[in-house]
Amino acid sequence: MPSKRILLVDDEEGLCRMMEAILTDSGYIVKGYTRSFEAVEDYRHGDWDLVISDIKMPGMDGLEVLARIKAKSPDIPFIIITAYATVEMSIQALRKGAYDMLTKPFEPEELLYRVKNALQHSQLLTENQELRDELVGKFRFDNIIGDSPQLKELLQKVERVAIRDTSVLITGESGTGKELIAQAVHYNSPRKGKRFVAINCGALPETILESELFGTKKGAFTGATENRQGLLEAADGGTLFLDEIGNLPMNVQKTLLRFLQEQEFLRLGDTKPTKVDVRVISATNSDLMAEIKTGAFREDLYYRFNVVNIHLPPLRDRPADIPLLAAHFIKLQNEKFGTRIRGLTPEAFQSACDYAWPGNIRQLRNVIEACMAIETGEWISLPVLSQFIDVDSAPVRELTDGDSYSAALSRFETSYLISLLKKSAGNIDAAAREAGMNMATIYRKIKKYDIKKEDYS
Known part of the structure; x- marks a missing residue:
């Protein structure tokens, strides 16, 4: 792995050179400045992995150095050094984006420990962002394979629907890629930074499905020893994908209808409603209109699900x-x-x-x-x-x-x-x-x- 690059700012030349030597001996690439204006002027985004700065310096103090560098590189970790840390100063530094504060005097081991933690934290943030970007990229429209006129027309509709926070019903035969389209809607919507939670409504027995969706309150039944979050709460701020809604039991249909109307529901055994902000995308390979006629599916719920319909044509x-x-x-x-x-x-x-x-x-x-x-x-x-x-x-x-x-x-x-x-x-x-x-x-x-x-x- 390449050595991490550290920018060091301290007007005490002796302390600055000492820290530079300690960090260099530990394998870091370090450049020290004793003039804060010069350090800020020379700073370029992407050139450094960490900034360490004293807080009390003539001309431009450490908090201003922090603010100016954060304006150029919002995600860079920043360690403030001070001889007299106060609660007010710490809060001010953290609000401006400092990762950590180091109080003088300090031992070399403590400096190295704080530096290591700051760099590890920054690396984790970078990796998490890369994973999020990769996930979003995975469900971009141009990664849905096909060049037929039917698919192009479908994706144009998905793109228009994605940005509108409405319920979507995806219909089509088994194996046509309904969940992939649901993911494309989510990851190209304003909710893409939140969770996409999926459940197959036909894969679980009625009692388990109800508790999975809505959660349970402690004492609701034998063995319910604590409050348990359901999938609706887990998807708060994001998207809940209900696959095979034609298999929804009637009592679950009733509870989902209330949720779609009020954006709130009751956990099993609870008397106080839980309110969440969730977009619902549903899918089915069943003929729901036929099920409505037989009484197996609620007509009012169907229209709540089917605000916008996306139909996937079969491969043939x-x-x-x-x-x-x-x-x-x-x-x-x-x-x-x-x-x-x-x-x-x-x-x-x-x-x-x-x-x-x-x-x-x-x-x-x-x-x-x-x-x-x-x-x-x-x-x-x-x-x-x-x-x-x-x-x-x-x-x-x-x-x-x-x-x-x-x-x-x-x-x-x-x-x-x-x-x-x-x-x-x-x-x-x-x-x-x-x-x-x-x-x-x-x-x-x-x-x-x-x-x-x-x-x-």
């Missing part, structure tokens, strides 16, 4: 996305297991494009993973693929003139190349490395499919 209705999804899943498996599967053979490719995929994206992913587990060559062959889908007797899409193998391959290669070029910002060399091709092949295909710069810029 967007065949142009099948090649892109297959290529994406192959890439993920290659990265995970260090394999070098290059794709599907022409025969397997044609069969995959023609197959109806009743299990939708989930089935396609599972089939690709299974094929790659047993395939011994560089390409997934038709004999291997046929072990997991019945390419002869299973229902297939009705072919049209535009669904020939050559047309499907052209669509796939064009979309794949544009995706690569977007990812590499038009860098042909980087795109070639990503695809495992040489640059000449990339250039030939760009020319063949008449791909313009505006297509990927």
Whole structure:
């Protein structure tokens, strides 16, 4: 790991040089200043990992140094040194953004201990931010795979809905990616900094589902020895995703309706309502209107859930996305297991494009993973693929003139190349490395499919 860089400011030259020597001997890169104006003037964002400054200095004191440096680098850790710390001074320094205060006189070990803590705290903050950024990036719209007109229209709707704090009902067959769309709504909304909490309403018995959602009060039943937070409280400020709401028991439906109307609910065994701020996104593969007619689902709750409806088309209705999804899943498996599967053979490719995929994206992913587990060559062959889908007797899409193998391959290669070029910002060399091709092949295909710069810029 590179050495951490520390900026040191103290008008006492002897103390400044002593601290500089202690920190340098411990492996840090240190630059000491005895003039605070000069230190602030020379400071550049990104050049330093920690600032240590005395508080009492002529001209510009340590609190002003703190304020000016924090204006340039809000997240940099800052340690204040003082000979006479008071409560008022400590509060003032902490309010201005100081991480710690060190009182003179101090031993070298104490200085090193405080420095180590400040740097570790800063590193944790940086890592947490990187994780949050990675999570948000994972659910950006351009990371939802597909190039069909149906998917593009869907994502445009998701983008508009995400910023509006309304309830959303996502409908579609099993395996179409309803939870992924729910995550995309959350992580592109003003609530993205708070939690996304998901629960499958069909996976839990009625009594457990109720306590999971609303929590329990101490003494509500035998074994309830303490107050227990439910998922609604856990999602406060964020988003609660209710999957398979067609399986909601009637008593839970009643409680959820009250919550959606009042933004408050009762824990099991409690008499005092709990108020939270939660956006609810729900999903189902059931025909809720049919369930309303039979009395299995409340009509008033349906309209509370269904303020905005997002319907995910089945994979068979967007065949142009099948090649892109297959290529994406192959890439993920290659990265995970260090394999070098290059794709599907022409025969397997044609069969995959023609197959109806009743299990939708989930089935396609599972089939690709299974094929790659047993395939011994560089390409997934038709004999291997046929072990997991019945390419002869299973229902297939009705072919049209535009669904020939050559047309499907052209669509796939064009979309794949544009995706690569977007990812590499038009860098042909980087795109070639990503695809495992040489640059000449990339250039030939760009020319063949008449791909313009505006297509990927």
